[in-house]
Amino acid sequence: MKYKFQSSAGGTAVNFVKNVLPLIGNICRFQMFREYEDSPLISVEDGVTKYYSFGIEDEQGNEIWLNTLCGYRGGSPHETLSILQILGIRNDFGILLEGNNYITGEKLAPNHALNFLVMTQHEKPILLVKARFKTAADRWSAINALRCFGTLFGIDKDDEDSKFYSFEDTYFMADYAVNNKLFLDRDYMLNGTENFTLSQIRKIIGSIIYQKHGSMNVFEVIGSTMRGEGMTKFEITIISQKHETTNVVVVAKDHRDAVIRIKDRLGSEDVVAVDGNRATKRYKIGIDLSAYEMATYNY
16 A cells, blocks of 8 residues: 655645554665655656655555655755654664765664653653554554653753663654653642652553553662762662562662662562572671562672
8 A cells, every 4th residue: 555645844744654654564665865856756646747755665565655855954854854763763864964865775673662761840750661662653652642641852862861771872853762751740740739659650651551552661760869979770670578570770889779778768568679680699688678688689
């Protein structure tokens, strides 16, 4: 199936692609031209010959034909670049470079990741969410739902939080970024007018991600205000005696300090702390941590 769209109005091609996202799969190739007369994408519609400059194909053979351009810094090439970002292609391919009159991409591997820190209005991170989607349509639908919950800002690789929380290093375009911060609307703030708990916020976000056919890892952020020299980040999974699991990101000096911060935050249940990326070493904590009789750490 071919989905064709022509317009001279800026932004309309982007809106068209957003509207047809549910009808297409993961794209595998594209070609684009600076000059219409160089393009083989020609269609006769109602007796009128139309020339298209940007063609996209998905894995099922569906195609999108558009009239956005490449090869210079201008509104139309920026729109071309935006469309590729929406479709999960995290590269600029030199689209804005003068003289790139023909650009093609083959064997593409779309990235539909969505990473974000959930922030309070005071810019304090409370959750770290790493979500994955199978299609651009599901990812874009989740983003629109999250924007009903707060304000989503894209962050690039040079952002302090992006570096500290080890976000992916991908091509950055603010409106379509892989890495983001979600600032909660006032009604959802902890101790705000509606007094949503952290658990409720986590459940709301989880319901959005799962309803859009996504998967996610979510970490509670502990000790974010302690970030500074000599402090580092630990990703730890907390398992209670009831076998309930909670993922946390702890900002601390070392593993012992991380466990203390977990105890202070989570309270009195007996817990085993597990951090499973490397070989583990078991030992008793040599202080009064009734909530954490045993901890399994990475070394």
